[in-house]
Amino acid sequence: MTSATGTESAPHDAASDALWQQDTQALHAGYRGREQQRSAAVPIYQSTSFVFDSAQHGANLFGLVEEGDVYSRTANPTLAVLEQRIAALEGGVAALALASGMAAIDVALATLASAGDHVVVASQLYGGTHNFIAHVLASRGVQSTAVAKDDFQALRRAIGPRTKAVFVESVGNPSGGIADLRQLADISHAAGVALVVDNTVASPLLLRPFDWGADIVVHSATKAIGGHGNVLGGLIVDSGRFDWVAHARRYPQFSAPEPAYQGFVFTEKFPDRAFIARARAVLLRNCGAALAPHSAFLLLQGLETLGLRQERASRNTLAVIDFLQRHPLVERIHHASQSGHADHALALRQLRGGHVPALLGFELRGGRPAARAFYDALRLFLRLVNIGDSKSLAAIPAETTHSLLSDEELARVGIAPGLVRLSIGIEHPQDLLADLAQALEQAQGHALDQAVLAAEREQDREQNREQDRDQRLAA
Numbered sequence: 001m002t003s004a005t006g007t008e009s010a011p012h013d014a015a016s017d018a019l020w021q022q023d024t025q026a027l028h029a030g031y032r033g034r035e036q037q038r039s040a041a042v043p044i045y046q047s048t049s050f051v052f053d054s055a056q057h058g059a060n061l062f063g064l065v066e067e068g069d070v071y072s073r074t075a076n077p078t079l080a081v082l083e084q085r086i087a088a089l090e091g092g093v094a095a096l097a098l099a100s101g102m103a104a105i106d107v108a109l110a111t112l113a114s115a116g117d118h119v120v121v122a123s124q125l126y127g128g129t130h131n132f133i134a135h136v137l138a139s140r141g142v143q144s145t146a147v148a149k150d151d152f153q154a155l156r157r158a159i160g161p162r163t164k165a166v167f168v169e170s171v172g173n174p175s176g177g178i179a180d181l182r183q184l185a186d187i188s189h190a191a192g193v194a195l196v197v198d199n200t201v202a203s204p205l206l207l208r209p210f211d212w213g214a215d216i217v218v219h220s221a222t223k224a225i226g227g228h229g230n231v232l233g234g235l236i237v238d239s240g241r242f243d244w245v246a247h248a249r250r251y252p253q254f255s256a257p258e259p260a261y262q263g264f265v266f267t268e269k270f271p272d273r274a275f276i277a278r279a280r281a282v283l284l285r286n287c288g289a290a291l292a293p294h295s296a297f298l299l300l301q302g303l304e305t306l307g308l309r310q311e312r313a314s315r316n317t318l319a320v321i322d323f324l325q326r327h328p329l330v331e332r333i334h335h336a337s338q339s340g341h342a343d344h345a346l347a348l349r350q351l352r353g354g355h356v357p358a359l360l361g362f363e364l365r366g367g368r369p370a371a372r373a374f375y376d377a378l379r380l381f382l383r384l385v386n387i388g389d390s391k392s393l394a395a396i397p398a399e400t401t402h403s404l405l406s407d408e409e410l411a412r413v414g415i416a417p418g419l420v421r422l423s424i425g426i427e428h429p430q431d432l433l434a435d436l437a438q439a440l441e442q443a444q445g446h447a448l449d450q451a452v453l454a455a456e457r458e459q460d461r462e463q464n465r466e467q468d469r470d471q472r473l474a475a
Contacts, residue, residue, distance in 0.1 A: 017088040022205050023307040030084025036077075044297045045077045063262075064269060074285045078293040082300055086225070086235050089204040089303075090217050093240030094273040096280050097233065097296060101200060101220020102128060103289035104234030108196055108218050109133075110287075111279040112251070113164035115141030120158045120193075122149040122168040124175045124413045127402035129198070133167070149179045150342075152187055159191045164250065165216075166193055170209055170350075171201035173387065174361045174397050174421040175414055176334045178343035178350060185213025192247045200224070201359050201387065205310050206351055215242040216275060221299050223388030224358075227309055231298040233291050238276040245271075254278060260286060309390060312426040314355035316392075319429040320422065323436060324362055329370070329444050334361035334419075358424040359387055361397075363416050364443060371396055371418035373446035380427065380435035387423035392432055395421045 017029040033039050050069040052058035060066040069075050083095040098104045113119055121133055123146040133144050147154040149168055159166070166188045168179045181197065188195040196216040197209040203224040209217050219225060221233035244254035245267050254274045257263035260282045266274040284290065321337065324330045336347035337356040347356070364370040375383060381394040385401055395401060398410055398417045405413070424432070 014084065014088070017084070018091075020088075022089055025085065025088045026205075026303045026306050029088035030081040042078060042081050042297060042300050044293050045072075046293050047076075048072050064264070072293065073288055073290045074280055076293050076296070078300075079291055079296045082291075082296045082303075083235075085300065085303060086204070086219070086221075087237055089208075090199070090237045091204075091208050091210045091239075092217065092237040094276040095235055095237045096276050096284065097221075097235055097291045097299075098284065099234065099289045099291050099295075100232045101218070101222055101234040102132060104218040104220070104236050105129060105132065105198070106136075107279050107283045107287070107289065108216055108236050109137065109142070109165060109167070110283050111253075111275060112194060112196075113137075113142045116162060117141075117164045118143045118145070118160060118162045119165045119167055120145050120147060120155060120163060121166075122172075122179065123147060124149060124172045124177060125169060126173040126198075126200075127397065127405060129169075130402075130409075130413075131404050149177065149184075152183055155184070155187050156191075159188070159193055161250075163191070163193050165196050167196045167198070169198045169201065170207050171199075171336075171357045171359070173201050173359060174334070174395075174401070174419065176336055176341075176357065176360055178336045178346040180346055181209055181212035181214055181350065185215075188215075189213070192250055194242050194251075201357050202351070203306060203310065203388075205307055205353065206355055206357065208352070210237075210239045210241070212350060215239050221302075223386070224310065225302055225306065225388075226299050227302040227306065227388060227390055228298075229386055229389045229391065231295045231302075233295055233299050234289075236276065236279060238273050240272040242275070244274050258282060309426055310355055310358070311353075313358035313424050316426065316429050316432060317356055317358045317360060317424040320424055320432060320436065321360060323433050327440055329364050329366070329440050330362055331365045332363045334414075359421070360424070361419050361421050363419055364440075366418070366443070366446070367416075368396075368398075368418040370443045370446060371420050374439045374443035375420060377439040377442035378435060379438070380431055381422065381439075387421075389423060390425050392425035392427055393423040397421050 017025055031042055036043050049071050061068050061070050069077060079097045082097050087095040098107060109119060121144050137144060145158040147158050166184060168184060170179055185195045194215040197214040199209055199217050200220045200223050217237040219235040221235050226233060244251050248255040255265060255267040257265055266278045270277040321333060321335055324333055336343040364374060375394060375396055378394055381392045383394055385395050386393055397415050397419055402410060402415055
């Protein structure tokens with residue numbers, strides 16, 4: 001169980017969790033049924049609060065003299081299992097569960113940066129993340145500089161004395177690009193700055209950012225971790241490796257008395273997990289983006305099949321890419337599994353298990369009109385804005401997830417107006433390919449119709465120009 005700062009109190013052998021393979025961790029890490037009335041399934045602790053033995057017991061819990069659960073806004077036994085499980089899967093020391101992926105990004109960055117501070121972010125980000133950093137963080141007084149994920153000289157120049165984080169997606173959404181996490185970590189650490197990585201698209205079974213030097217990982221657990229489109233959730237994982245004391249000048253909030261928590265010094269009480277302790281005790285406790293116990297239970301259910309789903313979705317993704325690259329209407333495919341992709345070598349080096357991300361983008365000849373015709377003709381792929389689901393999904397980012405970006409911003413992050421994003425699920429591949437084939441046929445017919453109309457309009461314009469010339473000559 002956990003205290004107000006999420007520290008473990010019930011007997012649990014975390015060391016044995018670390019010895020298991022990831023597929024086993026996804027089923028067993030963080031939980032022992034013997035401690036829970038021998039329940040095989042993780043119980044849902046649907047309780048707002050937890051009973052004190054005495055006045056002194058309550059005082060000890062709030063003062064962190066003893067550890068235990070107090071109030072479900074800050075900690076709950078069901079959430080504790082989810083947190084320990086994702087920490088084991090990512091190879092971290094502690095985790096924090098939150099109400100959504102955006103809440104996870106918010107809390108992670110707010111734990112590091114406040115008014116007057118600065119963050120450096122990759123220019124290619126999920127649209128919601130871009131909007132949050134560019135506008136909401138800015139309204140709080142936290143400025144940002146966007147650089148291309150592979151422009152390392154620009155990153156070095158962008159980091160300043162008030163920079164508190166470098167933020168990047170391990171696998172881009174919807175770009176599909178792969179970040180060189182080792183390079184980014186080395187540059188960040190040389191400047192004494194923490195590297196925060198959004199690992200949503202990959203999941204820890206495909207890529208573990210801590211293996212490449214990252215310090216903090218965030219997830220929209222709504223996506224691959226939940227995997228069934230039925231629950232919102234976010235996760236933050238602490239590597240426990242960043243030396244907050246050595247960098248106390250840049251990060252005084254971890255090693256100085258915390259005014260929002262009784263003058264508590266997090267690096268003294270939790271030297272290996274000061275980041276997560278502060279995120280929970282200061283940000284979650286006071287801002288309240290808490291995950292519901294039932295939502296945590298659904299995410300735990302999703303985690304149990306993550307490996308199986310990812311294996312099937314990876315095979316389906318490769319089949320879809322093979323089909324698309326042979327279709328005459330497809331102009332360009334965005335996926336790092338392709339040998340000609342700029343990040344192909346990075347994908348081979350960083351991705352685990354021989355699998356590929358189940359997210360891809362592609363562009364059609366005929367641009368946005370062709371993309372819309374294709375999109376509207378889909379029958380099996382669901383037209384909605386989510387990724388990582390067991391079902392296959394489709395979206396047009398420029399009109400949905402990235403619709404708040406200007407045309408210039410869209411061009412800068414590499415999103416064409418007619419880019420189609422596919423999140424590949426676990427259906428039978430023949431059915432997926434059949435749906436794509438019929439939708440592309442519809443789009444091809446539309447593109448042909450548009451070409452004929454364009455030719456007719458050009459012919460009409462040419463006739464009008466000839467008539468104008470004849471009239472001028474006659475005059």
